Amino acid sequence: MAGEVDDAIERADQESFTRQPPKTLKGQIGYLIRQFGSAKAVAQEIGVTADSVNRYRRGARKHARPDVAAKIDNAVRQRWQPQVRKRRQRQAADTRGITVETRARFGYTAPIGTTDDGRFRRLTVHLPPAYARRLFDARDSGASDQQMRGIIAEGFKDVYFQDGGTRAMELSDVAISDIDYLDLDY
DSSP: OOOHHHHHHHHHHHHTOSSOOOOSHHHHHHHHHHHHSSHHHHHHHHTSOHHHHHHHHHTSOOOOOHHHHHHHHHHHHHHSOHHHHHHHHHHIIIIIOEEEEEEEEEEEOOOTTSOOOOEEEEEEEEEOHHHHHHHHHHHHTTOOHHHHHHHHHHHHIIIIISTTTTSOTTOOOEEEEEEEEEEEEO
16 A cells, blocks of 8 residues: 555656646556556456456447546556656756655654654755655665655755754654645655
8 A cells, every 4th residue: 555655756746747648538448558468457457357448448338437437547647657757756866856845743852851742843845866866766666655754754854953964963863653744846
């Protein structure tokens, strides 16, 4: 199951599309058949029979059940314009960095005598390209949502809480939990 960070990366990827994916059922199924190579493979992906896929492709069935239509749309969007996605991720990892907007509970380890209670914060922070590269590499290698949260939390610690090494140097660990929303832009 995908987590909040993986979903945020997917949404950011979809915002970078240069053309919109097919909207009609026939167009979507045609695209998926070209991607998967057969109606049987598409059927396994979306959870219907190969005959149903062929009916969609021919136009004999104009509308799919709402749950199947959602699976088809999701499968198309996940595979649409992979080169555009890779180019945008490469630019973020090499030069641009990523902007993270979130409302979540941030907790941290701080010295005795200071408050280290986690609290909700709404933050928009631009992280340098190194964090974007680490985040994309972690996602590509199958890292868990918790590991990707750790990368973002480390970036927040360096950029926001410690302000690039000019304050709060005794702060050791930052943790993100109870995410209300998380959006990425790159």
